[in-house]
Amino acid sequence: MREPVELRRQRILAVVESRGAVKVSALADELAVSVVTVRRDVEELARAGRLRRGHGVARPVRDPAAVPAPRGGDPVGDGGAVALVVPERHSYLYETLHGARTVLEESGIRIALYLAPQSADAERPLVERALADGARGLLIAPRWRSVHSEELDYDWLADAGVPTVLMERRPRPGSTLHALDSVCSDHWYGTHLAVEHLVSLGHRRIVLAARDDSPTARTVRAAFAEIAAAHPDVDDWTVVLSSPDAVPGPGPSGAGPAPGAPSGNRDGVPALDLAALLRGRGATAAVLHGDVDALMLVQRLAESGVQVPRDCSVVAYDDVVAALGSTPLTAVAPPRAEIGRAAAELLLHRLSGALGPVRRTQVLPALKVRGSAQAITRITPTTA
Known part of the structure; x- marks a missing residue:
């Protein structure tokens, strides 16, 4: 029967x-x-x-066991781990991960770490595995090398079925992930800090050499173009690709070529000759994203006879290793660890059963001045 x-x-x-x-x-x-x-x-x-x-x-609906929440909040269940999903070999996001880990461990929350390989659509099977293993919450920083790969993740991530917080990622407005909790650096403000610092030193012709293979890179590129174009004290600016491998990769990207990007595929893109670009545009300063590319470009400038900061002032963006070069670089420092901490605290808030409005938190970067930028003393940089 x-x-x-x-x-x-x-x-x-x-x-x-x-x-x-x-x-x-x-x-x-x-x-x-x-x-x-x-x-x-x-x-x-x-x-x-x-x-x-x-x-x-x-x-x-509520997990059977409970431990006290941090800062005297409501109890959160202890029925499963919180899954942390970040790209493998990504030093920028590892500091974010450690910030989240500190908050979760202090709250007695078990953590399951999943490292996403560099292949396309790598995060989805990891999230599905985590959920099948009983994860009750999700902190995730997808790689999102291109706009296309980002949008492919929207629907399934929105339907994860557990409290989820995006770290250092801000989905497209109006998308299915627009109403998902997120904590992100305000990269527009970070770019503003870099430009204003250089302008305050008298620089009027500035180059941005940036990556184009992450949401942070795309935001920095767009912010620089907007800020430089509108700034009354910037006479000339351009955006170029900082490294041949700093592109989204093969396949559709959902957008055309980035402004200033060399033509051809990744294998055919030549290394940037920043010294020649500076001479050609009469530029005296550069903003370089990210740190490793910045250190490499500064080395190439020296090989071409252009000294930093004597002939060219430089501000790096990321501040993961910018201070470690033979010329320590002034850098915009996104609050990576704080992003992780804030994201974990927001997730704990959701795990406690709190509803309320969706939160899209932005945390302001800081500028770390180390002397790689100085007041302008000539109109054009020294020629090679």
Whole structure:
């Protein structure tokens, strides 16, 4: 005799409430019904607010065990780990990760770290695995090398089914992720700091050599173009690609070539001759993103007879290793660790059961002055 629907759903609720997150396939085996039937039951129970669903997983509305939340907040459950998903070999975001880790560990929250390889669509299977393993919250910084790859992630990430906070990423306005909690550096303000610092030293002709393979890079490029074009004291500016491998990669990008980018594919892009560019435009200053590219370009300038800061003032953007060069570089320093801490605190707020409006937090970068930029003493830089 077939089991009544309501009784089967009561059994599902009992299992989920006693064990925490349970795979739909495991529920189907235990109840001796099809996965399709259990999935339909879970959807109805979730719609009624009696449980939560994710990718192939059913979760209780409130986790069964609890530990105190930080700063005297409401309790958060201890039924599963928080998944942290960041790109592999990404030193910029690792400091963000450590900031988040500090907050979560102080709150007694278990952490599961997932490192996304550089292949396309790498984050989605990791998130699905984390959810299947019972992750009850998600902190994620997708690589998003191109606009196209970013938009491919919108729908599935919006449907993760657990509290989720984006770190150092700001989705396109009006997209399905627009209403997702996020904590991000204000890179427009960071770019503004760099330009204003150079202008205050008398520089009127400025070059931006920047990457184009991350949301931060694209924001810095767009912000520089906007700020420089509108600044009454900037006479000439241009945006170029800082490195041949600093492009989004093969395949559709969702946008045309970046302004100032050399033509051709990645393998055919020549290294930037920054010294020649400075001479050709009469530029006396450069903003360089990111740090490693900045140090390499400063070395090449020296090889071409252009000394920093005597002949060209430089401000780097990222401040991961800018201080370690033979010429320590003045740099814009996004608050990486603070981004992670703020994102983790926001996630804990959601895990406590707090609803309220979506939060899109921006934290201001700072300028670390180290002497690679100085007041202008000539109109054009020394020729090679």
